Every structure is written in structure tokens, then in C-alpha cells.
Amino acid sequence: MKDIVIPKTYNYVALFLALDCNYRCSYCINYFENGRFNGEFISGEGWVGALNRIVSRDDLPITLQGGEPSLHKDFIYILNNTKPELKIDILTNIQFDVDEFIKLVKPERLRRKSPYASIRVSYHPEVMRLDETLLKVMKMQDAGFSIGIWGVMHPLYKDIILEAQDRAGKMGIDFRTKEFLGDYDNSLYGAYKYEGACNRGFRKKCLCKTTELIIGPTGLVYRCHGDLYEGRKPVGSIFDTEFELEDVFRPCDWFGHCNPCDIKVKTNRFxxxxxxxxxxxDAQN
Ligand code: SF4
Ligand code: SF4
Known part of the structure; x- marks a missing residue:
């Protein structure tokens, strides 16, 4: 089996362990256009085999995310059996049993040199209780985990997020805000590099090159988040023994129906x- 070497130009590696969630937030970016959760899973052993082929850098972790990655029945097995030299981060809504997690996972598994926490908890006031979230994060922090909370600055919840940030700060919890991306009140929120790319007002052909490895819940690899969420054609599979990553421009005929995650002007891993x-x-009609 060939190693899967992450190109130097890549900035992010995402494994969507479960494109499934215990919540259904109104602004969930997974549903930006016609996206839907499909609930498909690969076994923990299967994932460990595939992940252990990946050769990455110390400053480029594999981020387990979803949906909600802890819904994968072998979530903890995957954490504990992936080779230690592969750094792992988690994006979660922390609806898992933190006592069990603390008992079974060593904080070092999820620790690396980085300007932000390895376990990034999304706080969604629409569906989550702040007290419970703070308590769980505090428990994990006290147990030695690198953990912080992120709140989306959705126009409806801005004030609640800022209040939550204030409370978290007083408890010594790192609470950061992130820009709201997506539609609200007939406006598209977010700062985007290519005009109209996310407006769904045109559909053009173009050439597109990514800096991210996007792996879906069945191991298929996609050009971008939009392709994953919309179920467009993948570029390969992590389970293909000959699979290798190419740092190339690929033809796309969906420009104009891009997902905000791909086009947004944002902060990189540094x-x-x-x-x-x-x-x-080369965008053209
Ligand atoms: S918790 Fe996250 S993944 Fe789940 S519905 Fe809300 S925004 Fe989407
Ligand atoms: S949909 Fe947009 S981000 Fe995705 S490959 Fe096409 S042009 Fe690139």
C-alpha cells in the first residue's frame, strides 16, 4: 500500500467521520445548498488502516469532524489506534460522554504546538445549553486536554455568543468567535474571494485547485466542501491502495455553486x- 503524502501547499486535512448530527441547527453549513446528511460509516479498523498511510507534518493535523464525529461508533478506537506521529484535532459539539472520554483517551493524543486548541467545541445557542457546555469543557480542560469553544456570530445570536464568551473567559476557558457564513434574511453573509461564487446565480466552468484534503464518511476524496455536501463526483478514495494526492488545477463545472467554506477569506493554520x-x-460560461 502506498503512503499518502500531503502536498506541502496543503493547509488543512479534514476527515468527515460522520456526516450525521444529533442536532439540526438552522444555519448548518452542511445544508448550504441541497446538502443532506447520509449516515454512512466505515469501521474504526478501516479508518485506522487508511489514516496510518497518511504522511503529514507536525503542524498539519487530521481534523476529525462532521456533522458530529463522535457519533461514529468507533470514535475512541480511531483516536487510540491511529499512529501517534499523525496529529489529530477534533471539531465537535461535545455531546459525547466526557467522563468516558477522559477515562479512555490520553490528553497527549490530542496535543500539539498550535496557536489554538486541538479540540474545538462549537457552541450553538439554538440547540445547546451554555451551562452544560461550559461544565463539560471545564472537565476536559482540568483533565489536561487542549480544548476551546468557538461561537458563530450569526446575526440572531451575536449577543448571546458575546455573553457566553464573557462567562467562559471568567472561568479561564478560551472562547473565540467565528464569522457567520451563509444565508440569513435574504443576504449572504461572509467575505468571499470570488464574487458570486456562492450566490447560486450562475453556473460556470473553471479550473480549481484546493489546499485541503477533504475525506468524506465513506473514504471518498472531494475537490472541495461543496462537492462533499452536494454529493458531486469524488476525485478518488482513500481506500484505493494506489491513491495519491496531486497538487493540480482540476476542471469544475459548478463554479457559482461553491460552498462558503471553500471560498471564504479566512485565517490559515498559523x-x-x-x-x-x-x-x-479561467471561469467561463
Ligand atoms: S451541531 Fe454543527 S454539524 Fe450539527 S447541525 Fe449544528 S452546525 Fe450542523
Ligand atoms: S464547486 Fe467551487 S470550490 Fe468546488 S471545485 Fe468547483 S469551483 Fe472549486
Missing amino acids: QQFGHTSVEVK
């Missing part, structure tokens, strides 16, 4: 602002 996940060129 917390430097101005990064965009994909580069688009």
Missing part, C-alpha cells in the same frame, strides 16, 4: 488572515 481554501481560474 492564524494568518487572507487565506482561501481554493484557487479558481
